[in-house]
Amino acid sequence: MKTVLKNGYVLIAGQLQRADVLIDAGMIQDISPEIPASQNQVVSIAGQVILPGFVDVHVHFREPGYTDKETIATGSLAAAHGGYTTVFSMPNVQPVPDTPQRWLQMQQLNQQKGCIHIQQYASITRQRTGNELVDFKALKQVGACGFSNDGSGVQTAATMYQAMQAAAQVHLPIAAHIEDDSLAHGGVMNAGLSAQKLHLPGIPAVSETAQLARDLELAAATGVHYHACHLSTAASVELVRAAKKRGVNVTAEVTPHHLLLDESMITTDNPLFKMNPPLRTLADRQALLSGLLDGTIDCIATDHAPHTKLDKQGSMLTAAFGITGLETSFAVLYTSLVQSNLCSLAQLVNWMSTQPARIFHLTQAGRIAIGAPADLTVVDLNHWTTITAANMLSKGKNSPFIGRKVAAQIKATMVHGQWVYQQEAK
Numbered sequence: 053m054k055t056v057l058k059n060g061y062v063l064i065a066g067q068l069q070r071a072d073v074l075i076d077a078g079m080i081q082d083i084s085p086e087i088p089a090s091q092n093q094v095v096s097i098a099g100q101v102i103l104p105g106f107v108d109v110h111v112h113f114r115e116p117g118y119t120d121k122e123t124i125a126t127g128s129l130a131a132a133h134g135g136y137t138t139v140f141s142m143p144n145v146q147p148v149p150d151t152p153q154r155w156l157q158m159q160q161l162n163q164q165k166g167c168i169h170i171q172q173y174a175s176i177t178r179q180r181t182g183n184e185l186v187d188f189k190a191l192k193q194v195g196a197c198g199f200s201n202d203g204s205g206v207q208t209a210a211t212m213y214q215a216m217q218a219a220a221q222v223h224l225p226i227a228a229h230i231e232d233d234s235l236a237h238g239g240v241m242n243a244g245l246s247a248q249k250l251h252l253p254g255i256p257a258v259s260e261t262a263q264l265a266r267d268l269e270l271a272a273a274t275g276v277h278y279h280a281c282h283l284s285t286a287a288s289v290e291l292v293r294a295a296k297k298r299g300v301n302v303t304a305e306v307t308p309h310h311l312l313l314d315e316s317m318i319t320t321d322n323p324l325f326k327m328n329p330p331l332r333t334l335a336d337r338q339a340l341l342s343g344l345l346d347g348t349i350d351c352i353a354t355d356h357a358p359h360t361k362l363d364k365q366g367s368m369l370t371a372a373f374g375i376t377g378l379e380t381s382f383a384v385l386y387t388s389l390v391q392s393n394l395c396s397l398a399q400l401v402n403w404m405s406t407q408p409a410r411i412f413h414l415t416q417a418g419r420i421a422i423g424a425p426a427d428l429t430v431v432d433l434n435h436w437t438t439i440t441a442a443n444m445l446s447k448g449k450n451s452p453f454i455g456r457k458v459a460a461q462i463k464a465t466m467v468h469g470q471w472v473y474q475q476e477a478k
């Protein structure tokens with residue numbers, strides 16, 4: 053049976069326009085102002101907005117190995133709750149998908165247990181540590197979407213250089229967690245005023261920028277698609293801007309928390325503000341937004357990093373790095389950026405859906421068009437709520453946005469014509 057989403061608004065050419073959407077066999081069959089109800093299953097979404105499903109190129113689902121923090125089932129449900137229809141899963145699980153066989157096992161788990169599309173990264177080095185490279189060609193052949201040692205930077209320049217040569221040869225990206233351990237050791241938040249006040253050890257900006265400068269040179273020399281994960285400093289934005297200007301094949305992401313929060317908001321020793329890279333200064337935060345607005349930064353990725361309550365209790369000194377993000381990203385960004393006129397809804401959707409799909413060559417995601425797969429999210433842009441832990445479907449409740457009032461709500465998410473999340477009627 054065909055489904056018609058009736059009386060909603062669709063973002064067409066950057067504008068919200070009244071349109072019905074007809075879905076059949078998982079695909080969008082028609083988009084027009086009035087599609088007759090006859091013979092079709094009608095879903096009334098009066099006053100709500102249909103957006104292309106969001107695409108997150110950086111999430112942690114923790115399975116296999118750390119299923120007390122998250123599973124593929126709970127992580128993908130959390131993604132659907134946040135309006136995402138495609139995510140890219142990082143390989144810092146156990147066992148690490150560092151051989152074709154282990155990658156295929158991981159992929160099988162994703163397909164069996166996930167309710168949305170999941171792309172799977174392979175690691176850059178065996179066990180995600182050291183200098184022994186994975187078999188790039190074999191991992192490309194089984195279907196890896198790219199290579200990442202996320203959680204740690206690749207410390208040795210020669211290893212990164214060889215990895216980039218190998219990735220370039222198979223036309224896959226290197227997604228880099230950028231951090232020089234010898235400059236970052238022991239820090240738990242940005243090396244700055246708040247760390248001084250709280251007597252906590254700091255992570256300086258140079259631990260990111262020094263390695264980024266190195267990597268951009270190596271990327272220029274190898275021609276690899278280098279994707280810079282979770283940029284956090286103004287100087288990083290400037291480095292990427294200059295590299296793009298001279299034609300380096302670089303793309304970059306920024307997280308909602310680095311756009312909306314900064315170190316001045318950390319007034320107590322609170323592990324909910326502990327993540328890697330850390331929240332930097334207000335000036336850094338502003339530079340990240342400028343970088344998005346001028347196209348230096350290509351997309352928004354959550355770096356959804358769920359942890360157990362136990363992992364996140366006590367002091368920042370001992371708690372785990374990372375916060376969740378999938379279920380709050382659209383609502384907090386819409387409220388703080390679109391409602392404050394810092395960007396338009398079309399720009400936000402571009403950064404959360406169209407651009408991430410484009411830079412990772414997903415031709416079937418990130419758009420609403422006749423003939424495209426029905427990967428959609430339905431949102432209410434006029435519904436104030438408060439973010440609570442109780443409403444989260446992720447196992448991880450470690451979000452600094454809990455308690456925030458937000459102006460928008462995800463009502464339902466559809467993957468290939470099937471509802472994967474629907475808010476219960478109240």
Ligand SMILES: NC(=O)N[C@@H](CC(=O)O)C(=O)O
Binds near residue numbers: 112327329357373
């Ligand atoms: N961002 C984090 O603070 N933590 C991530 C790893 C990472 O993205 O570096 C995690 O896996 O928990």
Ligand SMILES: [Zn+2]
Binds near residue numbers: 202203230329
């Ligand atoms: Zn990382």
Ligand SMILES: [Zn+2]
Binds near residue numbers: 111202203355
């Ligand atoms: Zn990460």
